[in-house]
Amino acid sequence: MTYGVPVWIKALEKDCNRKIYNRVQRLINIKIAKAYRITSNKALCTLTGLTPIVIQAEEEARIFNIMRENSQTEIDKDVQLKDWLNPADLVRITELPEDEEIQIYTDGSKNDKGVGVGIAIFIKRKLEEQLKYKLHNNCSNNQAEQMAIVRAIEAIGNVHIRDSRLRKATIYTAELLSNH
Numbered sequence: 001m002t003y004g005v006p007v008w009i010k011a012l013e014k015d016c017n018r019k020i021y022n023r024v025q026r027l028i029n030i031k032i033a034k035a036y037r038i039t040s041n042k043a044l045c046t047l048t049g050l051t052p053i054v055i056q057a058e059e060e061a062r063i064f065n066i067m068r069e070n071s072q073t074e075i076d077k078d079v080q081l082k083d084w085l086n087p088a089d090l091v092r093i094t095e096l097p098e099d100e101e102i103q104i105y106t107d108g109s110k111n112d113k114g115v116g117v118g119i120a121i122f123i124k125r126k127l128e129e130q131l132k133y134k135l136h137n138n139c140s141n142n143q144a145e146q147m148a149i150v151r152a153i154e155a156i157g158n159v160h161i162r163d164s165r166l167r168k169a170t171i172y173t174a175e176l177l178s179n180h
Contacts, residue, residue, distance in 0.1 A: 001021075001024065001057075002053075002056060002065070003008050003054060003058050005057045005060050005061045006061045006064040006068075008056060009010075009058065009061040011161055012057060018054055018069060022041050022053065022054060023158075025043045025045075025050070025178060029041070029044035029045060029047070029048050030044060032050075033048050041100070046150070047148055049146065059074070059146035083160060101123060101124050102168050103125075103161065103169075104119060104120070104121050104124070104155070104172065105119070105120045105171075106118070106149055106171060107145070107148060107173070108135075108141060108142075108144025108145035109144060110139065110140065110141040113135070114143065114177075115135040115136065115137055115139045115144050117131075117147050117151060118131070119131040119132070119148060119155060121152075121155060121171075123159065126157070129155070129159075131151065131155060133151060148173070154170070164177060
């Protein structure tokens with residue numbers, strides 16, 4: 001689906017083209033995950049472990065352009081620890097609308113000490129619960145991020161709320177926060 005992507009990547013700037021492209025991947029993901037048709041594409045990508053096709057296409061086009069501009073450029077090169085970007089410098093948290101009563105923040109991480117997942121649940125902007133899970137050391141960082149989302153979805157069912165009216169729950173990931 002990404003054949004010749006550097007040539008036509010600009011077409012994905014239009015919403016109508018993105019929708020068509022996402023629709024194709026969505027149909028594939030529904031079959032892989034054996035999910036209902038009402039399941040969102042983002043949830044399907046998480047369940048199947050596949051990168052959203054638009055992101056994959058943008059990445060392949062970017063790599064092609066980097067390699068074309070300078071054939072001497074190394075994509076995966078060693079970087080000194082002091083030159084690493086700190087995610088805290090890139091994140092900007094914006095105020096949430098009042099109607100979002102349940103907010104869940106997730107993060108998965110892998111380092112020398114192991115692999116883990118962290119979840120913070122806020123109800124009406126008040127921290128109600130913090131969850132953390134240790135994963136097997138063979139898990140990747142992406143698997144940890146996905147497991148954080150899965151555990152957050154499971155945690156929504158255990159949230160104790162005084163009245164029984166329906167509420168909107170929003171899950172924020174480190175990826176989503178860095179894109180604001």
